[in-house]
Amino acid sequence: MCLKMSCVAIVIFLGLHVVPNIQAVTVDVKMRDDSDLSEFYHLLEASQVANSTLMYRHVTVFAPTNRAFQETDSNDEHGDLVLYHMSNLPKTLDEMGDSISSELDGNPPLWVTRKRAYPHDEIYINNAKILEGSNFKSTIKLPSGDVKTQVLHKISDVLEPIQSISRESPIYNPNAFQFLNQSDSLKLGKHRIRTFRQCVLNNNKEDIFKQDGGYTFFIPDEEGFKSPFRPNKVDRQVIDGHVVPNHVLFTAPTPNDRPYETLANTDNFKVTISFLIDPNSKRMYVKSNTLIGDAAHPTGVVLSEIVKANIPVKNGVVHLIQRPLMVVDTTVQQFLMEKEDGPVYKFYQAIADYGDNFMDTITRLQDITLFAPSNAAWEEEGVKHILQDRKRFKEILNLHYVKEKLPLDKIRQKSVNQVPTAAAWKNLYFNVIEGSNGSQTVTVEGGGVNATVITANIAATNGIIHIIDRVLGIPYTTVLDKMRTDPMLNSTYTLGMRSDFNKMLNKPNQRYTFFVPRDSAWDNTRMNMASTYKKIFMPQFSYHTKQILERHVAVGEKGFSMADLKRLSSSEPTTLRTLRDSLKIRVREHDGSYQIEWQNRWIRVFRPDVACTNGIIHVIDDAFLTESDVTVTADVDDAASSIASFTPHFVMILIAKWLL
Incomplete structure (x- = not known):
């Protein structure tokens, strides 16, 4: 029994002494045991100065991961690289200032940047991010009794100091x-x-x-x-x-x-x-x-x-x-072709391969604003297919410039919201989106494609270039998606949602021609047909609203452009098959825009030929609507409602009389 108790006491005694040793792991041991730091530790072992620093001095070590070394071509033939990752000031994350001196000859600084991020701010040393698992702190006790503090941080990139070509006359810590x-x-x-x-x-x-x-x-x-x-x-x-x-x-x-x-x-x-x-x-x-x-x-x-x-x-x-x-x-042309891997070089390649004399045309112009699609914009499948049709592609190119200088501030101030392009009867339409933080995003629509300006106001000697994120004129959304995202079409989209009309606009195999009243068109209806407008937006009249919207949508084998409709109605009105029944219209050009005649009214087409993947939208200034569309049917509904509410009461009176 005494022997057993002695053994237990020895185990407890040893345990009490083992635990402090485990907790007192040094920075050197921490790096040696971390397999993710093996490449850096191998370089450190080869540096006599670095080893001496770890043994005898205060130190902060910024240790790059193995992945960081795999992604760089840096070498450490003279041992300088390791010393640039060390400082003789022990600094935890909350103790760091704007810079910290390194152990490299000349003590060049390591620059510290704090970046706002969620849920925790990020800290960078030069261009390297400090990673999780950092902020390890330990101490070493020297034979003299002095205690040195040491700190370890793991970083995402190898820190690269300035290196001299000659070892005989090195340049230390240059400004x-x-x-x-x-x-x-x-x-x-x-x-x-x-x-x-x-x-x-x-x-x-x-x-x-x-x-x-x-x-x-x-x-x-x-x-x-x-x-x-x-x-x-x-x-x-x-x-x-x-x-x-x-x-x-x-x-x-x-x-x-x-x-x-x-x-x-x-x-x-x-x-x-x-x-x-x-x-x-x-x-x-x-x-x-x-x-x-x-x-x-x-x-x-x-x-x-x-x-x-x-x-x-x-x-x-x-x-x-x-x-x-x-x-x-440089001219606009020279900007496009200046660098083979520049931000809009794919636009230049497309012009050179398929654009015929487009480049000569824009070079001759003295005042031009070019909306140049970014390289990423040319990766869309629809864009790749259109390049084979040279005539169509030339029309698309003409959508991308206007014959005047149009700086972004002029658009932001809303002093211009549409401007004619070099493409016949095609305008660009601008919209400014206000962000919650006060920022402004400018979008431009051409040929039904809505693009965001991502880099604005690039100056050239003969104009301005705005880089946009999509190729204009090549559709990538359905009619429904366009309705959902276009801020000018909110009212029509809302009516379609209430009447269960919108879902049919998303069918990929259909081809629609949708004459869409813009928001201001419904505002005009509110002033000119107040009673009708009120009923259209009431839920109990959703059936009639759906019928009205169906009148605005023609269906067939193709979507009709305004040029198509003008040609079809050149001698007499043309009749289109709609989702409801039919639509009889005539189209003309007047005062720089298209107009549609419907029931002896001429309605201006505010924005023609908005191309979608399953059809074409024409944004119009008035609805195909009469007061009788709602009033007559509404009276019947009101009467039916009155009878429905009256009949139970009448029956109750008869039953009461019969019982008496």
């Missing part, structure tokens, strides 16, 4: 000007920045690249100066427009399309910069937006691809870009 001035001695791959450096020197703007603090610098690559005239356009204001003060903007944590003020902001100048990402190619772009300029610096957007991103320097971050910002020296 942006030193980076610019000594770029030929740095590992930048194929990129060279000599011309922009010379522009900075010629304009005595070195100081803005030397300033202490946190800046973002955009430096154009040599590729962007192929034009011999372009360097002369990079003056003092343009150089200022390449620098964002008080923000160190790495690409991953920076919100898409959020504008930041540049140094080119004075009483007479305002230039902002924002990042854009192409959702199709995932390429990163930067755009400068000159909101207030002068004769030498026109207003508008200049778009440039980031060709080498996130180069950390002592006073911020540098991004190498494909061409200088703020410089407007």
Whole structure:
């Protein structure tokens, strides 16, 4: 019995001493035992300085995962990479400021960005996100009795420091000007920045690249100066427009399309910069937006691809870009064809392959606004099929430009809501959607396709380019989907929902021609036929409402365009088979628009030829409606209702008399 109790006591004694050792795992052991950090730990083991730091000093380690190493081509031939992932300041997440110094020679900073996110804010070190499983903290006790605190964070990307080409004369922790001035001695791959450096020197703007603090610098690559005239356009204001003060903007944590003020902001100048990402190619772009300029610096957007991103320097971050910002020296045509993998290059390819002389046409114009579909827009199946029909495609191309300069602010202020295109009898229609946070989204409809403007006001010497997310004129929605999403057709859609009419508009194998009264048409009915309007929108009259809507829908083997209907009714009215019975109409062109004659009334077609996958919508200014459509049948219903309510009462009286 005593032996058993002694054994239990020994086990308890050992247990009490084992548990503290398990809890006192060091950062070194934590990394060694984490299989997801094996590649980084292997590099760390090979670095004598890094091992010494872990053994004897305070430290914060930013350890990239194995996946991060698989997605980068970085190498650590001299052991520099590991030291750039370490700091001799132990910092947990809530203790981090705007930057933290690294252990690499020269102690270049690691920049810290906090990004608002739900449910927890995200923290980035340079362009690497701190991952779950971070914030591990432990201590080590030295033989001298000193206690050192150590912290481990796991990160999503490998941190890449600036590296010198020569080991004999390395460049330690350069600021942006030193980076610019000594770029030929740095590992930048194929990129060279000599011309922009010379522009900075010629304009005595070195100081803005030397300033202490946190800046973002955009430096154009040599590729962007192929034009011999372009360097002369990079003056003092343009150089200022390449620098964002008080923000160190790495690409991953920076919100898409959020504008930041540049140094080119004075009483007479305002230039902002924002990042854009192409959702199709995932390429990163930067755009400068000159909101207030002068004769030498026109207003508008200049778009440039980031060709080498996130180069950390002592006073911020540098991004190498494909061409200088703020410089407007290309035509609309040149913008389309400037870069083979640019944001609208597939549009240019389609024009070159199937557009005949379209490019020559837009080049000759002096004032043009081009709505250029993004690369992703050309991936739609319907778009691919239409390319084989050259005549149809030429009509579609003509939908994408107007012969005037139309900046987005003019549309946002609602000073224009429709404008004629180069396609005959085809307009573009604009709508401004107000967001809950005060933001505004601008949509443009052409040929029945509603597209969103995703990048606006790209400036060219002969016009403006707006990048949109769909190809206009190639339908991708049914008649029902179009009714549901078009803000101008809400009233007709609501009537169709109440009367169980809408469901038939979604049949893919039918072909409809739907004459849809727009909302203002029903407003006119309310003023001119108040009683009829009231009954149409009452639930008990839904049967009559359905009949009225059915009169507006012709069915057949095809949907009829307004040009088709004008041709069919050139000599006498044409009769269309409708969902109800038939519709007898005549069509004419008058005062720049189509008109429909129905029962001796001429009704303007506000928006013709809205193409859908199962038919065509024509938006009209009045309904095919008469007061007798509801009044006569309503009287019968009222009478029937009165008899129904009266009969039980009458029967009760007779029964009472019989019982007496």
